[in-house]
Amino acid sequence: MTIFPRRRLFSLAGGVAAGTVLMNQGVARAAGGPPATIPALQEWTEAAGQYTFAAGARILLASGQASELRNAADVLADDLRRVTGITPQVVTQATPAPQPGDILLTLTAPTPGPSDEGYELTVAASLRVRGAKRGVFNGTRTIVQWLRQTRTVNAGLARDWPKYPERGFLVANSAKKFTMQWWEGTIRELSYLKLNLLWIYVGYGLDNAADIRAIRDLAARYNVQVIPQHNMPDHMYLPLAERPDLQLSGRTGSLDLSKPAAYDWARQLTSSLLGDFPSSPHWHLGSDEYLLGSSYDNYPQLLAYARQRFGANAVAPDVHYGFVNDLNQTVRAAGKTMRIWNDGIFDNATVAVDKNVVIEHWTQWDNRKTPQRLLNEGYKLHNSNQDFLYYDPGSRYPGAANIYDNWRVGLFQGGQSVSDDSPGLLGAKIHLWTLDTEFEALQSDRLAPAFRSFAQLLWGSRKPFPTHAAGFAALSSALGRAPGFPVLRRQVAPVNQARSVWPRRVVTVQFQDPIVASSLLLTNGSPEGTSYPGTAAYDPATKLATFTPTNPWPYNVDVQLNLGARDAAGNVISPPALWSFRTARRPNNSYPRSIWNDEDGPHNEYVMEGRPLELGVKFRTDVPGQVLGVKFYKSAGDLGLHLGNLWSRAGANLGRATFTNESVSGWQEVRFASPVRILADTTYVASYNTRLGIYGYNRPGFAGSIDNGVLHGLQTGADGGNGVFKYGLNLFPNESFENTNYWADVVFMPDTYGLWNRSDAPALGATDPQSLEIGVKFSSSINGRVLGVRFFKGTHNTGTHVGSVWNGMGQRLASATFTNESASGWQEVRFANPVQIVAGQTITVSYSSPTGAWSATEQGLATERVNGSLRAPANGGVFAVGQGNFPTSTFNNRNYYTDVVFSHG
Structure with a gap:
């Protein structure tokens, strides 16, 4: 029995309308016999008379048998309500005395057939079902099928039992x-x-x-x-x-x-x-x-x-x-x-x-x-x-x-x-x-x-x-279908209580049964009554209803959806279906940081393989730092325990933690008991496991590198495919398939970072006739330390460079000479002693250019630059004529690609 070669509920509630005789459906039955059933009766003996089910009918139980038969009676009463519109009362009597129209359930032995599932059903002015407990219940199923078709049944005796247990x-x-x-x-x-x-x-x-x-x-x-x-x-x-x-x-x-x-x-x-x-x-x-x-x-x-x-x-x-x-x-x-x-x-x-x-x-x-x-x-x-x-x-x-x-x-x-x-x-x-x-x-x-x-x-x-x-x-x-079989079957997306929903996510309702298009009512709004404009549509061919928002869904707000519809038989969604979701976002440029942002998510939200999987992503960082934990995008239905793992490139496990307090779907995050230190420019793997093999994915997902500040999800290349997987739990994921992104992620805190990333570079270079001090103004939203200065060097920018940090009054707080510079690219120098700064304080970092050479992008600071807790204001690129002078002059919103080496604390 292989899992491969061999291996909702809802529908019209009634089947045949109450009072419709089976012959009206084109199905013949013998004259004088009872309505046909599935399965057919084993034996039927005709008698004179009829039974009629009508309002006031009762289901009778003997007092001494009520405890064993009450469930069968209650189920029968509920089913008859559904198929006839009449709810018979369940009555217990010391010595039951059925009246015309009543139904008497009685325990007795022996029962017809080889097991306790057989029963006798006598049809006269009243109905009488006799048998063992299971047999009586089977007899009530025959009654429900009969009375679904007609309120009147010809008299006789049914003896019925299953051949196979x-x-x-x-x-x-x-x-x-x-x-x-x-x-x-x-x-x-x-x-x-x-x-x-x-x-x-x-x-x-x-x-x-x-x-x-x-x-x-x-x-x-x-x-x-x-x-x-x-x-x-x-x-x-x-x-x-x-x-x-x-x-x-x-x-x-x-x-x-x-x-x-x-x-x-x-x-x-x-x-x-x-x-x-x-x-x-x-x-x-x-x-x-x-x-x-x-x-x-x-x-x-x-x-x-x-x-x-x-x-x-x-x-x-x-x-x-x-x-x-x-x-x-x-x-x-x-x-x-x-x-x-x-x-x-x-x-x-x-x-x-x-x-x-x-x-x-x-x-x-x-x-x-x-x-x-x-x-x-x-x-x-x-x-x-x-x-x-x-x-x-x-x-x-x-x-x-x-x-x-x-x-x-x-x-x-x-x-x-x-x-x-x-x-x-x-x-x-x-x-x-x-x-x-x-x-x-x-x-x-x-x-x-x-x-x-x-x-x-x-x-x-x-x-x-x-x-x-x-x-x-x-x-x-x-x-027809069983009484109580669900109607107006549907599947909604996003699922109820989903989190991390995309801001422009289209809401869908996939109906499984046809609905009356004009009855569709799909509205939305928060519990406070806020509504969101959009366009609702229904495609009868696919039975798919959609709601497309005009504007992005707001962040961190529960959006409540209200669905109403009816089918051709008049069944309605009652009460109107309610479900909710919310988007969730922390600032994309904050630290600690992940490869993907909270509003990102898989294009294919759900696939199931039915066996445990470890799903991961390869990543590198520009600077050393700490992995605080692991994230993953959870598909609805991915139940059970999830563990996050951090691995070295060689497959050594560096950290593991169990996810708790998960939402129904969307991004989940777990922190390690102790952060894990990692090196710059070194490949690591962050992964999570799904016991049911349920996940979302993008394919291909890594046609290029995914860059977010100092953190990089690797482009597929010499280091192999990315993302990665392994069948099993807590096993190093080292296989890949068509560059699929399985939406595993890392939570990384760098030791240091700046305003610009390693991949950022200026558009032009030039040389002025005099020496210059070239810098950038910035502030931090938190207290921290300035460890040094960075700048982007062109090949024309020769000579000795000195990095400095200044307060808002122009006082130089520290300086250091760049050494071992490369011919071009980003250069960095550290101060002998870090400079402590406080949140909101305006600081300037700069470097000296003894030859007057500089590199920049015009209008590169036309708007502010924010990265982590750091903020450079618009037109924050500054210079001064003469190296060593406090830079305050600006030109054309120019960004000179001067940067700070900053750490928290």
Whole structure:
């Protein structure tokens, strides 16, 4: 079961309008029989009379059974309200006495069929459902489907039960974050069709504990059991990222089963997760694709350990079976039945997987046990036929007609066949393998017809139509989606509570269902009532609504969006959807500094790879300093813990810290416990990790160097590509792909900086007939120290140069002679003792030109220059005739490229 080849909820609420008879939808039913259902009834015996559902109808429970049946009654009452507009009252009586129109729910035994899911439903002046707890709930599903179509049902007796005990749906949610609205809609759908199992992946950091509890409890309310799955001993990229010592060499997702510590760790991890599902009788270990793409022969330690543990005749795969059996003991001690996929069960093993482990058969590879052999050996078998039952986004989908017309429960992948009546054949499930390439609502819509065909075959009653096209497709459409299935499905961007949104970001609402264009209401404004002008538009072809602001969104203000719409059926967004975002910015020229500014962000905001990644950026600085921490741009849905790392060019880790108090999306920042000193003109890598492989990107992102003051994101060149990545967590990212920018960043504080950067240079050079003192006026917004002077030298500027610093009164505070000058470019000299200055004080730095030579840019200081805490005013370039004189004269807003060497403090 490879993650590659195999692997929202919302829609019209009602389906068929209340009171519409199924025959009006073009679906025939036998005269005198009840309305058609999915799945069809096993038995129906006609009687005289009718039942009519009307206002005043009640749902009755016996006092002694109310605690067990109250949930079924409440769900039935809510569903009938949704499909008929009438809400029956739930009434408890010591001895229930139904009146015409009432519905009586009664616990009784035995029940029809081989399990406790069967029920009897008597239709007379009142409706009476009898069975075990689960069977009664199934009976209420039949009632909802009937009364959705008609308020009147002909009298008779329905006896109904499932042929197969396992009828379910697997969601590979480890690779995608589904909304809770999607989960609710999905669970309602399963319940509506009497599907009783939901497989979910747990322990991967995607769904937090609250989400898992909500899914578990919602499923229980709708008579659906959850089967939790945590993959072992492969597909363990996330958990093994924390235990690299237990990884197989070269396989970051594979557990090394030659290490006894791996077994202890796996048992502890499994035990910690089992307690989250006290009522589920199942636990899925995964156990698939161990060493897929490789061979046991490449890991001789596995064979050695197998023979050490199981004897001289053991084969290498026996370590896998021993691991399964060890974990089975842990699972059974918790009162649960363990399940595994079939692909790891070879023909030639000497160790047998425990017979009480359920085998879920999805593929028939060479040298693996066939479905019939597994049944013959006494295993219970579950059909996961990938040819019919797999949804792989972008490649294959479970077809409703293909399932109904061509599949049966005894037909396994590749045409392997067993009898549909095999005693060990438990049932089957549909699988959603969630590479994140489709909206969740689209996946729900594609799954809906398949669910209905699948539910019919798994119930095992006689097909109501010979083929899907002959009537079952129309029946599926007529019965509609489950009551309460969400309407007006949509995805908004930016996501709610996003931070660091671009100032000119266009707001979008991607609807998944058609809306009435004239009903669209997309307004905006802060809680204080401030509104922002813009243009709203809706494209019916793509169902995309947009709002384009006339002006940039303001910084550091919550912008509230209000969305209203209705669909053709009259459903409305009620109350109007509200969400908010804000831009955030610190001054782009401040220090400490990062490569990118707060309002920058990825052009492609979201991609998911479904496995842990370390994403980074190579950078250099012009001056030595301290790395205070790491930043990254977070995509919405990138849940779980994030760590920031600083690396040397050779891959040595220099610093690490855990991000806390993260926002939903946008820039996140973490500081190291102690700043890390780095050298000038030396390559380093800043990175962060995403456990879910979710990130934003630009491609290409490094066609040129990204310069921000003394800090530079490197252009791709001799130093290799930039940005960089590595699969895994806290691993040195040294791979690149098409110069992609993954929006990792650094927080850097230089030891010193000035007004101009190393890359800045004058436009011209000249020589006056007399010596000059050439400088610039500046101030600092904070207290600091002037350590020296810099200036840009042209090749014509010869002689000895002296740097000076002056206060506003013209007093020279320090001076020093430049030495070891280069022929041209930036020159720097340090004073013997730094000069302390205070915030707001006007200071001048200058250098002497004994030959009268200078370099400059005309109008280079037509506006002020700000860098970090330093500010040079407009027309702040100054000179004086005669070297050593205080420079105060100006000309043509000229910038003479004199600079200060400044440090904080």
